[in-house]
Amino acid sequence: xxxxxxxxxxxxxxxxxxxxxxxxxxxxxxxxxxxxxxxxxxxxxxxxxxxxxxxxxxxxxxxxxxxxxxxxxxxxxxxxxxxxxxxxxxxxxxxxxxxxxxxxxxxxxxxxxxxxxxxxxxxxxxxxxxxxxxxxxxxxxxxxxxxxxxxxxxxxxxxxxxxxxxxxxxxxxxxxxxxxxxxxxxxxxxxxxxxxxxxxx
Numbered sequence: 586x587x588x589x590x591x592x593x594x595x596x597x598x599x600x601x602x603x604x605x606x607x608x609x610x611x612x613x614x615x616x617x618x619x620x621x622x623x624x625x626x627x628x629x630x631x632x633x634x635x636x637x638x639x640x641x642x643x644x645x646x647x648x649x650x651x652x653x654x655x656x657x658x659x660x661x662x663x664x665x666x667x668x669x670x671x672x673x674x675x676x677x678x679x680x681x682x683x684x685x686x687x688x689x690x691x692x693x694x695x696x697x698x699x700x701x702x703x704x705x706x707x708x709x710x711x712x713x714x715x716x717x718x719x720x721x722x723x724x725x726x727x728x729x730x731x732x733x734x735x736x737x738x739x740x741x742x743x744x745x746x747x748x749x750x751x752x753x754x755x756x757x758x759x760x761x762x763x764x765x766x767x768x769x770x771x772x773x774x775x776x777x778x779x780x781x782x783x784x785x786x
Contacts, residue, residue, distance in 0.1 A: 613650060634781065650732050678717050715728060736749070
């Protein structure tokens, strides 16, 4: 059984909960660093989380909008490719810089997955680079907002229902938590929210 659940949204109602979301805005945890004090997404849980994402996407997802960090993002992009789902990737700055800061610095062979996914997505003209400076402390939060806005734009353009998916351990790490920020951003735009847990439960 998929470990996915609906979480609060100002616009969520019973009929929404029963309908599949065709356009998904997604964000979530990166793989834990080797010296991480708090366990949020250990590398050993990758197969479990990948399967949970797959089951969620099989409910009728047609478009995925996310970034491309190691962990939740790249797993979702891989599953979407497997299922023939359109992938729209939003990066705060250039591909090589993003790889250094958000992909290659954690355990696992994420760099190859990243290059393979982005090469194809760029060919399909579905790669959005926002052009922020790597040193900009607000770059990632602004990217969260852009992912939500892009999903809403595509859903309106294509006449599809949009929702947000958060792949995480289920709790905020405080005001600097970018996954929690994404959840708040999506909730603020009235998007129905679903979460997939990265830990056994």
